[in-house]
Amino acid sequence: xxxxSDLKNTLIALEKKATGLGFDHKxxxxxxxxxxxxxxxxxxxxxxxxxxxxxxxxxxxxWEKATPETVQQxxxxxxxxxxxxxxxxxxxxVADGSGNERCFSLEYPPHEIDQLPSAQESMxxxxxxxxxxxxxxxxxxxxxxxxxxxxxxxxxQTVKDRVNDKNDIIEEVAKFLFLESFRLHHExxxxxxxxxxxxYNLADVFTVAYVKKNGKQAVKLIxxxxxxxxxxxxxxxxxxxxxPHPIFDEQTHLRLDQPRNHETLLDLIQNLGPxxxxxxxxxxxxxxxxxxxxxxxxxxxxxxxxANFDSKGGLGVYLTPAPVKHAMLEMAFHDIKQETPExxxxxxxxxxxxxxxxxxxxxxxxxxxxxxxYLERTLAELLGKETSADVRRxxxxxxxxxxxxxxxxxxxxxxxxxxxxxxxxxxxxVLYLRTDSRITPQLKPNSFDLICTNPPFGTPKFKAGQEExxxxxxxxxxxxxxxxxxxxxxIEGRKDQYTYAPTVSGLAMGGTPNNKGIWKPxxxxxxxxxxxxxxxxxxxxxxxxxxxxxxxxxxLCNSGDRYVREYIMGKKDEATxxxxxxxxxxxxxxxxxxxxxxxxxxxxxxxxLYLQKRHSRKDDPNLFQDLPQIDVFMGVADSxxxxxxxxxxxxxxxxPNDLAAIVGAYVRxx
Numbered sequence: 098x099x100x101x102s103d104l105k106n107t108l109i110a111l112e113k114k115a116t117g118l119g120f121d122h123k124x125x126x127x128x129x130x131x132x133x134x135x136x137x138x139x140x141x142x143x144x145x146x147x148x149x150x151x152x153x154x155x156x157x158x159x160w161e162k163a164t165p166e167t168v169q170q171x172x173x174x175x176x177x178x179x180x181x182x183x184x185x186x187x188x189x190x191v192a193d194g195s196g197n198e199r200c201f202s203l204e205y206p207p208h209e210i211d212q213l214p215s216a217q218e219s220m221x222x223x224x225x226x227x228x229x230x231x232x233x234x235x236x237x238x239x240x241x242x243x244x245x246x247x248x249x250x251x252x253x254q255t256v257k258d259r260v261n262d263k264n265d266i267i268e269e270v271a272k273f274l275f276l277e278s279f280r281l282h283h284e285x286x287x288x289x290x291x292x293x294x295x296x297y298n299l300a301d302v303f304t305v306a307y308v309k310k311n312g313k314q315a316v317k318l319i320x321x322x323x324x325x326x327x328x329x330x331x332x333x334x335x336x337x338x339x340x341p342h343p344i345f346d347e348q349t350h351l352r353l354d355q356p357r358n359h360e361t362l363l364d365l366i367q368n369l370g371p372x373x374x375x376x377x378x379x380x381x382x383x384x385x386x387x388x389x390x391x392x393x394x395x396x397x398x399x400x401x402x403x404a405n406f407d408s409k410g411g412l413g414v415y416l417t418p419a420p421v422k423h424a425m426l427e428m429a430f431h432d433i434k435q436e437t438p439e440x441x442x443x444x445x446x447x448x449x450x451x452x453x454x455x456x457x458x459x460x461x462x463x464x465x466x467x468x469x470x471y472l473e474r475t476l477a478e479l480l481g482k483e484t485s486a487d488v489r490r491x492x493x494x495x496x497x498x499x500x501x502x503x504x505x506x507x508x509x510x511x512x513x514x515x516x517x518x519x520x521x522x523x524x525x526x527v528l529y530l531r532t533d534s535r536i537t538p539q540l541k542p543n544s545f546d547l548i549c550t551n552p553p554f555g556t557p558k559f560k561a562g563q564e565e566x567x568x569x570x571x572x573x574x575x576x577x578x579x580x581x582x583x584x585x586x587x588i589e590g591r592k593d594q595y596t597y598a599p600t601v602s603g604l605a606m607g608g609t610p611n612n613k614g615i616w617k618p619x620x621x622x623x624x625x626x627x628x629x630x631x632x633x634x635x636x637x638x639x640x641x642x643x644x645x646x647x648x649x650x651x652x653l654c655n656s657g658d659r660y661v662r663e664y665i666m667g668k669k670d671e672a673t674x675x676x677x678x679x680x681x682x683x684x685x686x687x688x689x690x691x692x693x694x695x696x697x698x699x700x701x702x703x704x705x706l707y708l709q710k711r712h713s714r715k716d717d718p719n720l721f722q723d724l725p726q727i728d729v730f731m732g733v734a735d736s737x738x739x740x741x742x743x744x745x746x747x748x749x750x751x752x753p754n755d756l757a758a759i760v761g762a763y764v765r766x767x
Contacts, residue, residue: 107154107194108134115190119216121148124153126175132156134539135175137186138155140216147216151176151186151203155193161748163191163199163209164738165423166396173235178376182226185375187573188213197751205392206470208423209738209754211761212223225477227466232375234390238397241389244365245270245401252358263407268510269353271517272388273362274398275344276303278520279326282600283505290325292318299326306362312356319359323351332516334526336539342530344516346509366636392470395522402514406461416460417551417647418693418746420737422467424704424756425645428685430471430762432643433547438479440546441472442493449500450493454636455545457534457632459504462515462527467550471521472497488566491661498524501734505540535577535633542636544615550634551647554627555701574621581607581632585616593617599721601640601713606632610660627652628661631706635665635680640713640721644681650702653686666726676726681708685730694742732759 101286112123128135134154142145151172154586155162164173168189176185189201190213200210204225214222228234252258252266260266280288288299299322301307308315327345331369334342354360372381372388386394403416433441443451452473473494480490506512512531519527530539559567584603585595588605596614597605606628608616627648635643652658667679685707693703707730711721738754739746 103194104131104134104154104156107192108136108154110194111135111152111154112194113140115152115213117151117493118213120147122146124177124178128175129428130157132170133162135171137176140219142217142220145220146184147219148187148222149184150213150219150655151189153189153191155191157193157195158749160193160751162195163193164748165201165203165209166400167450168201169203169205169207169394169627170235170239173232176232178232178592180375181705182229182375183224185227185438185518185701187219187222187224193751195751199754200465200757204474206396206423206467206474206766208427209420209757210717211758223481224477225474227375228390229374230372230380230388231390231393231511232377233384234388234393236387238393239371240369241365241397242400245397248361248365249401249405251361254357256357256361258358259354262511263405265595267402267405268513269351269474269587270350270362270401271398271514272345272351273353273366274521275517276319276323276326276333277366278384278525279329281385283331290322291320302614304449305360305367308356308363316354316356316359320351333522334528336528336530337541338539340539342528344513344520349509349513355385365600374598378707390471391521391523395466395469395518398518399461399463399520401410402461402518403463416696417463418737419467420698420754420756421547421647421689421693422464424687424709424760426464426467426471427760428707428763429549429643429645430475430682433516434475434479438643441475441479448496451546452497452501453503453545453547454501455503455540455548456550457505457540457548457634457637459506459515459529460511460531460551462502462504462518463550465502465504465515465527466518466522467522468547469498469502469519472501495523498522499526500528502527503540503545504530505534506531507531507533507536508700509647535629536580540637543639545637546642547644548638548640548642549645550630551625554649556622556625571621574624574629576626577629578607578619581605581629582618599634599678600723601719604632604636605664606661625649626653626656628658631661631665635708635710638710640710640718641686642710644708646702646704646706646708646709647689648706650704653704653706661677677723679711679726680759681710682724682726683707683729684709684727685732687732687734687756687765689734690736692741693737728762732756 115138119140122139123555124137126135136152138152139149153168153171168191172186172189186203189203194196200212200213202208249266252260253263260269280303283299289296289491297318302318304317328343332344336342366386369384371379372384374380376449406416431524441452445451454468457460476494486690504515509531512529515529532539534540557570581604584600584605585597585608587593588596595608597616607619609619610616631646634646638644652661663680666683667676669676689703691700691702711724714722733757736752736755738752739748740750740752
């Protein structure tokens with residue numbers, strides 16, 4: 098009984114806090130649970146209801162439930178079905194009575210915030226109507242996310258199949274999702290394929306019933322259907338140079354060979370039951386993945402991917418923690434909305450959206466997935482979601498899904514997973530390139546408004562016996578470094594001595610200056626790859642574009658890298674305190690915890706560096722304006738809200754997500 102009493106007291110404390118903020122109207126809920134209690138509260142401002150606030154009290158010991166995704170889903174689970182689509186709670190407040198308390202924004206993408214707005218302040222937040230079947234989609238999100246994990250363990254532990262490692266299993270799930278998406282979005286008469294001279298239809302063979310009845314023969318046909326449809330034009334995107342890019346190449350095949358694994362996965366993604374609206378009324382007898390909200394479907398795959406992807410083994414792929422991605426994109430979109438909102442609604446002369454987001458070290462395009470959610474929410478805030486604006490907003494968003502997102506990676510597996518990831522979010526033709534983004538001409542200078550990226554860093558260490566590998570690395574790097582000297586001008590009559598003159602489209606980090614300002618070529622083993630990516634990203638940005646990049650702390654503080662910092666922001670005039678000659682304005686530096694990338698097998702100390710490329714001169718667009726460096730926002734995050742334990746994120750300790758407070762302070766201009 099004491100736990101029930103404590104739970105009630107925790108909820109009362111939350112209600113008092115909400116009342117103090119002006120949310121003084123309450124709808125209590127009987128959850129019939131000994132572990133949690135909830136209420137929905139709102140206020141009245143000039144006779145109008147404020148956006149609603151979801152209060153969730155937990156008993157101590159289950160704080161792992163206080164994550165953005167879990168709280169959002171719980172809100173959808175318990176909000177009364179009769180709630181109007183524009184009255185679902187916009188914010189969440191959670192506590193467990195033992196000192197742990199967190200605030201959340203519950204619209205997609207859900208994320209932690211450091212403080213709630215008052216009832217009066219909340220009126221400035223535009224109310225966005227919810228998808229009328231979003232409650233059902235959240236149930237499907239839970240089903241799919243758990244089902245993907247269970248299937249992963251089935252193949253890895255019990256029903257062994259033709260896969261080499263955990264990552265292969267993820268790849269096979271992605272292929273099944275591609276086939277199901279193809280089946281759902283194409284007419285039956287376009288689903289025919291041939292095997293051994295006989296015609297089959299994907300709608301007939303790609304089902305649980307068919308596999309149960311035909312076993313290995315069904316598996317053979319499904320594998321053949323994948324080979325037939327994998328390069329279909331509807332999933333091939335053309336880059337700016339006219340080159341086609343399918344999701345899968347000709348050498349990629351469906352490897353799962355065990356009928357039981359086919360049955361399990363098909364049952365998971367096809368037998369979804371009836372679709373119900375947010376009030377629990379059946380609106381469709383049998384749901385499909387096409388009925389699941391894109392963000393719920395994409396998030397289920399992304400969570401599955403992050404939970405099971407093994408980034409060790411020399412792949413060099415470091416999955417960025419969710420709190421870091423959200424913090425970076427929250428800051429970026431806040432500034433865009435405040436300073437240049439018109440860029441999000443502008444179109445080019447050919448009708449394509451003008452805004453472009455990029456990640457040249459994209460991995461599975463985690464930044465792209467999160468950015469897509471922020472973009473959709475921002476467009477709703479800027480254009481509204483009323484009937485009169487809905488058609489225009491939806492058309493713009495769909496065009497942006499097609500044209501506004503660009504990523505790249507040199508791993509074919511990463512490219513495939515990224516393409517499937519974005520396809521599930523409603524962007525099947527996103528331009529994601531398999532290429533070396535440091536040198537590829539497919540990525541054009543001055544073409545991106547926003548880049549968020551987590552590049553590889555750290556000069557490789559070669560051991561005895563690896564002399565040949567070192568030689569090849571140095572040769573390859575030297576070829577790259579030669580390209581990164583376009584802003585260096587050879588001094589006549591001197592070998593390998595240059596002067597430096599910054600240009601909007603140029604590069605210079607293939608060299609380094611001495612104390613007299615004379616630049617010389619830098620050696621391949623003397624430069625951190627992160628420095629190359631800073632230079633490249635600044636080149637790719639449009640003048641005025643924004644870069645948020647994760648860098649090793651040495652770039653920011655080592656004396657040997659001072660020239661990099663001066664390259665970015667310019668040299669300081671001691672008389673005026675201003676910086677001149679740099680390529681960017683430093684907006685913010687946020688130090689990340691030592692263990693931020695522990696899940697990826699690295700303990701390197703890193704920070705988020707937020708830069709804005711300087712604007713170009715009107716009289717000479719290839720030169721920079723000499724803009725003043727503003728005050729730099731600084732923040733230090735000691736914790737991301739969890740600790741890494743047994744190779745998983747453990748939220749039970751109640752650690753704070755310091756990035757929420759840091760981003761809140763940034764947004765408020767503190």
